[in-house]
Amino acid sequence: MPITKAPDKPAYWLILSRNKLVRIESQSTLFFARHTELQFASEYIDSAVRIGEYRQTECFMLDMEQQEPDHHNAELIGLRDALISENDDAFNIIARAWQVAVFLRTHRYCGQCGSQMQRVDWELATHCHRCQHRCYPRISPCIIVAIKKQEQILLARGRHHKQGMYSTLAGFVESGESLEQAVHREVMEEVGIKIKNLRYFDSQPWPFPHSLMMGFLAEHDSGEINVDGEEILEADWYTADSLPVTPPEFSIAGRLIKAALQ
Incomplete structure (x- = not known):
C-alpha cells in the first residue's frame, strides 16, 4: 500500500481527524467522490494512501492529523462507533486505514539515529536515509x-x-x-x-x-x-x-x- 497519487476517477475515501473519522451529514464515513470534491481536505490530497478496495473500487485514506474539517455539516465519530454503524464489508477497510495512520504518525523520526524518516513510495514503510533504518507497520x-x-x-x-x-x-x-x-x-x-x-x-x-x-x-x-x-x-x-x-x-x-x- 504505497503512497499514491490521487486518482482522477471517483474512489472511496476515509478521512481521519485527530483520533476520529470524519462523517458528513450523518452519512457513511466512506466517501465516494472525486478528490476535487473533497475541498475541506484538499491540502492533504498529495499525502493520500491507497489502503485497498471497497466494493471493487479503490479506497484511499487521508489523515488530517490534529486539524478539524472546515465543513459546516462535518462531525467526528470514534473508531468503535464507526465500526459498529457501518456494514460488515467496511470493517476491514476502516480498521486498515486507522492502523496505517497510526504507523505514519508514529514513525516520523528514526528510532535508531533520530533523523527524519521519509515515506517509501513503493511499499508501506518509512526509511531513514542517514542510517538506512527502515520501519514497517507494527502488528x-x-x-x-x-x-x-x-x-x-x-x-x-x-x-x-x-x-x-x-x-x-x-x-x-x-x-x-x-x-x-x-x-x-x-x-x-x-x-x-x-x-x-x-x-x-x-x-x-x-x-x-x-x-x-x-x-x-x-x-x-x-x-x-x-x-x-x-x-x-x-x-x-x-x-x-x-x-x-x-x-x-x-x-x-x-x-x-x-x-x-x-
Missing part, C-alpha cells in the same frame, strides 16, 4: 479464547470494558511464546483455571491500535474461577439463556461466544 499478536464447561461459557468483565460488558478472555503474546502457551498463561493469570482441548478458531485484525487477534476455543479442565483483580474484575459461567451484555458479532469475541454456545 501486535493477541490471543482470545472462549472457554466452555458443559453448557456454560466463561465470560469476564475487564477493567477497560464498557459498563456491564462481558467478554471472552484475551491478552498479548509475550516474546518467545507460542500462541498456545499464551492462551494457557493468560487464562491462568486472569481467572486461575486450567483448560484443555484447545483448538484454533479464526483471526481478525483489530485496530486498537494495531493488534491481530487470534481466536481459540477451549474446555474447562480444572480449578475454580479466581479473578486477578487487575485486568479482570468479575468472571462467571453463563448459559445461552442467561448471557450478560456481550460484544457484537462483527467482532471475533462475538463470533467466539456464538460458536462456543452452538
Whole structure:
C-alpha cells in the first residue's frame, strides 16, 4: 500500500481527524467522490494512501492529523462507533486505514539515529536515509479464547470494558511464546483455571491500535474461577439463556461466544 497519487476517477475515501473519522451529514464515513470534491481536505490530497478496495473500487485514506474539517455539516465519530454503524464489508477497510495512520504518525523520526524518516513510495514503510533504518507497520499478536464447561461459557468483565460488558478472555503474546502457551498463561493469570482441548478458531485484525487477534476455543479442565483483580474484575459461567451484555458479532469475541454456545 504505497503512497499514491490521487486518482482522477471517483474512489472511496476515509478521512481521519485527530483520533476520529470524519462523517458528513450523518452519512457513511466512506466517501465516494472525486478528490476535487473533497475541498475541506484538499491540502492533504498529495499525502493520500491507497489502503485497498471497497466494493471493487479503490479506497484511499487521508489523515488530517490534529486539524478539524472546515465543513459546516462535518462531525467526528470514534473508531468503535464507526465500526459498529457501518456494514460488515467496511470493517476491514476502516480498521486498515486507522492502523496505517497510526504507523505514519508514529514513525516520523528514526528510532535508531533520530533523523527524519521519509515515506517509501513503493511499499508501506518509512526509511531513514542517514542510517538506512527502515520501519514497517507494527502488528501486535493477541490471543482470545472462549472457554466452555458443559453448557456454560466463561465470560469476564475487564477493567477497560464498557459498563456491564462481558467478554471472552484475551491478552498479548509475550516474546518467545507460542500462541498456545499464551492462551494457557493468560487464562491462568486472569481467572486461575486450567483448560484443555484447545483448538484454533479464526483471526481478525483489530485496530486498537494495531493488534491481530487470534481466536481459540477451549474446555474447562480444572480449578475454580479466581479473578486477578487487575485486568479482570468479575468472571462467571453463563448459559445461552442467561448471557450478560456481550460484544457484537462483527467482532471475533462475538463470533467466539456464538460458536462456543452452538
